[in-house]
Amino acid sequence: MHVAHLTLHDFRSYADLEVELGPGATAFVGRNGQGKTNLVEAVDYLSRLGSHRVATDAPLVRAGAERAVVRGAVVREGRTAVLEVEISPGRSNRARVNRSVLPRARDLLGLVRTVVFSPEDLTLVKGDPSDRRRFLDDLLVLRTPRLAGVRSDYDRVLKQRNTLLKTAGLARGGSRDSALSTLDVWDGHLARVGAELLGARLQLVDQLRPYVGKAYETVARGASRDDAWLDYAPSLDLEATGDPDRGTLTDALLEALQQRRGDELDRGISLVGPHRDELRLTLGSADSRLPVKGYASHGESWSFALALRLASYDLLRAEGDDPILVLDDVFAELDTERRQQLADLVSGAEQVLVTAAVDADVPQALAGVRFEVADGAVTRA
Known part of the structure; x- marks a missing residue:
């Protein structure tokens, strides 16, 4: 399972964005506050209809907009399905599969699976x-x-x-x-x-x-x-x-x-x-x-x-099933040995999405496609 294409409208810092993705490792590299985590957060939202960073949907909608749209072309066992969710804080969200409206947004659950590693994971132990x-x-x-x-x-x-x-x-x-x-x-x-x-x-x-x-x-x-x-x-x-x-x-x-x-x-x-x-x-x-x-x-x-x-x-x-792995700024929190161990463990996943502040934080085992994220632009390196 992997996301082949990601489209965002008024999601977080992005007014409009199109990103081509593929299987294997993909790294989004950029300074803090440039929007790299917003990208993987969007992929995770298609999986859980929730964010690993905030408890409500309101912060996910770009300032000044009424709603946000996350759309992903998901490839599973050779078949592609286009999943879409329209996020409307204070109202019911709407979801579509291949442009067909689902009766309930939660009917989207299970069509794509993600496992997210993030600095917030420490709350699982200490929270x-x-x-x-x-x-x-x-x-x-x-x-x-x-x-x-x-x-x-x-x-x-x-x-x-x-x-x-x-x-x-x-x-x-x-x-x-x-x-x-x-x-x-x-x-x-x-x-x-x-x-x-x-x-x-x-x-x-x-x-x-x-x-x-x-x-x-x-x-x-x-x-x-x-x-x-x-x-x-x-x-x-x-x-x-x-x-x-x-x-x-x-x-x-x-x-x-x-x-x-x-x-x-x-x-x-x-x-x-x-x-x-x-x-x-x-x-x-x-x-x-x-x-x-x-x-x-x-x-x-x-x-x-x-x-x-x-x-x-x-x-x-x-x-x-082979879930999409999201490694959101976790390598900066780990020493060299744990960093390499984690990278070796997950490098065989069908798709791994990594965010990092600098190139040096991305282990060699996950050297794949790189995107630079800066000033609201996502550019393939």
Whole structure:
């Protein structure tokens, strides 16, 4: 899989841009602030309908414009499809495939896959639990696009339930009884949708774990594949459920919601569900594992973050797909040895897109097509 042509209209700093791409390694080189990251961000947006840099779409639209358009000609197994998304902050985005409008923008998901390495990846290790949950959910959607709908449904149910908890916590008499009765209904919705998301995450972590260990052994000096470990820590006790299916998880969530209802009414928020879970990252032998956050050195943290991305790539590739790899200004953050190790690991990908401030930051293993990015212009070197 690779992007053969990229077109941008009013996306970030670009009013209009056309760039011919191809398989193999392509590097965009330019000083900071010239727009090189905007190019790979656009490719990633076609994959995830989201940015690895910002949480909302508004910053993606060029100042003064109402909407932005990202269009890419994607080659997959010898066939070319033109994917397009129109980004309209505050309104529903629109997507097209070969000029045919899709019913929903999220129907574009899964048609192109990207794995992005960026300096922001350090938040996977040092950031909040929400950063690690987002990492899991983004990978879930890449593998199974319909889960984007499940995640959206869960967010909607959670928002409604939190509103009801605040109302019920303040109500008295008959109004409180009515609110609690309605809360029972929303408990069922949260448990049903949450169980599907929880089950998918549990399965993903089990499948990802060996790939993370292998990747960490490769990028960290003197490490073994047993040194890096990840566990999923749910907000409810699942030890008694054994190997839970969706029905078992639904029942467990319902029971936990009933047990925590008093606390939830007092605080006005939902305290049980996938939105409260954590992906635990640890280093060390089986009998002496320590959390990466707070204990690992800067180098170990970087190695773990890289291992998570490499593991994602390897897992997707093992399923028969070769995602587009985006290396966004990561080599400047790595020492020479880690830089070369990462380059050697990814050089065999069908398409690798690299951004760098100077030519010297791009390893020889990724010497391919070079573009110079300066003053809003992208010129093949």
